[in-house]
Amino acid sequence: MSRHLNYAITAAGFWLGTLLPVAYLPVFLAGIDSAGAFLVLVGLLSVHALALIVGHEYPDSQP
Template identity: 65%
Template sequence: MHLRHSVTAAGFWLGTLLPIVYVPVILAGIDSMSRLSLFVALLTVHALALIVGHDYSGSRSR
């Protein structure tokens, strides 16, 4: 049970903070296939993190 809570918390915080990484990628420009692949990979990881972290109890106001 503790591991599940830790994974959910990590998913929540990764999903919350990952958009900060978009800024340098977009500012550098998506002008090659490798940068496009990086951007798509970031979007995929972000979506997965949001799914995993969706049930994190620390994100709800009491």
């Protein structure tokens, strides 16, 4: 994988992991009262975990 592509994927993972929790709010406000809503929440959590794993070495995130 080229260095530029690796950096772009890591950056996308970092920013997705940073901004994705905003999507939780509408799910919680709508309520998790059906299997579909539960699957949406599980999907969001799965994507968030994957994004955190992919983006954890993003250079701009290091102090």
